[in-house]
Amino acid sequence: MTRLRPSSSPRRRGADGSRLWTWFMLPGTLWMTGFLIVSLALVATLAVGTTDDLGNPRFGFDLSAARALADPAYTEVLARSLGYALLTCVICLLIAYPVAYTIALYGGRYKHALIAAIVVPFFANYLVRMYGWSVVLSDDGPVLRALRAVGLADAHTKVLNSAVGVVAGLVYGFVVFMIIPVYAALERLDVSLIEAGRDLYGGPVRTFFFVTLPATRQGAAAGLVLVFLPAMGDFVSAQLMGGPDQIMIGNLIQDKFFQGQNWPLGSALTMLLMLVLLIGMFGYLRRTRKDEAEARR
């Protein structure tokens, strides 16, 4: 790997290269500061802001939004979101691993076509796909009607507006974020490692758990993060597939900005959610740093 480092003779070659490089950096830097860092700063500032009589958010200093977070309703909804997101991660991993494994090791020349077949449906907007599911799974929709016809469901069976519906929606929405990194990890895996495991009298199960799985752990970890982050903040699945007892934190945040016109509280909730996600991210970063340190040894 070539390391990027300042040239020892910046005068001659460096001047042009540096300017060009700076120009390339410019859009990205502008974008990130403008739309990420500053927006975050705005959210943080509004979290202690106020609302004027017309319902417009205003800068100020008022801790009532932070105090309102103490309401147990928020803790409960946050805990529920955390539970759904973790469950989604686990289910996604259980689905994604065999899929990625099959494609990576047995896909042969159809590998890329198979991956494309998985990715292409996700080009359609998430909201539209979820809306589609809410129609398909409705009480008088094709699925339940068919199940009723063969006697597998009665008049009271429902899929929508239940915890199962919400988690299924989240899994469906984000499973591709798990398949891709796990596939990439399996793709990089040296198959001779598996053969070596077999040579050392490991059965298929033992070889899988002691060779294949540890070797692809980083892909799975990346997938877990990629699924966890959007699942935790999602509001579409709970909105379309959930009932009153499946409200997630994303729904409440959305409500604060729209119906409640309470931007300070919405911002405070956003910061709280980010705090939870940051804790998760730190866990992931520490884990990968440890892995890297071990790999270097």
Add this chain to the structure above:
Amino acid sequence: MSPEVLPPSRRAVLWAGACGLFGAAVGGCGFMPAKTPDASALAPVKARVDGDLVYFNWADYVDPSVFKGFEKEYGVHVIQSNFDSMEGMVAKLNAGNRYDIVFPTAKWAQRLVRGGRLRRIDHSQLPHAHAIFGSYDYFADPWYDPGSAHTVPFTAYKTGIGWRRDRIGELTGSWKDLWSDKVRGKVFLLDDRDEVLGMGALALGLDVSTGDRQDLDRITSLLGTLRPRLRGFSSDSYNNLLNGNALMTQAWSGDMAAMLNQAKDPSVFGFEAPREGTPINCDCYAIPWNAPHPGTAMLFIDYMLRPENVKKNIEYIGYPMPVAGTEKTYADLVKPFPECLVTEDDLKADLFFRNGSRAAEDARDTAWTHVKAG
């Protein structure tokens, strides 16, 4: 490959960052205390062509042929954009976007008027406005805009209960129908703070816009008894009834009327306006203070009020308009759901959702969180 790529100078990165900060700070100014435009900047203008019309409304809220007619008659273009919520519309106005005509609901019209964000409208410039103000006394001096000085009403609608007549038969005509055992687990409430709290208030005989904590506690505990019977909070009343998820749902009259155009057999559905009272609302025409072409906007309002255009729009969107001479068009349209009609008496009952003080709004917000999150 060239290995020697210089990192950008620190100054360049800082400079770019500063530009980004500046850009965002400009955006952030929207949150600084706003200055109110002075009265002379809000003086009414004559109805005359002064440019193309920049139009800002809900999507699909005007018959496209009406736009075409307007463009042809006055030789201007209609530049359309849409909002998906009142909050979104006001946020865009506050950010300095310029539109010639916007369509706030009553509550939002009041906020905009109070904030000095709307240009005054001279009714004498609108020959067809007489069909509204001459017949519907209510709009001569509505609570949200004294003397209708800045707004002209566009549509009026109310909130009631939509249900599947084919599955559960007739209802009793009360909000308490939502608690019926026949529909347990198959009831939806609108995903709307004011509508849900307002329904609870009406069922208890309280003010629809109450911000009183004791009232709100009573409403929250009443709705707590409905919550276990609910299937969900959703404003998609039409689809919920159609696909069988809902046997009963809180619903806006306009959505139920729109259903009549689309359903194969409308007689399987019903719409009732409960006797405890039905929340009422209206959308208004309004011209923002910074509209680039207010004269064209005035012409547009008058054009929309011509009886033939009102009729086209009523048939297109399914919402009644308080324009004398068009009532029959709407009554014919909603024959299966006569309770969709909005009469002068409905307006006089005055069950509009009103703006509350900051403390009242916060109390309502907290109550809504408890109703929704349990």
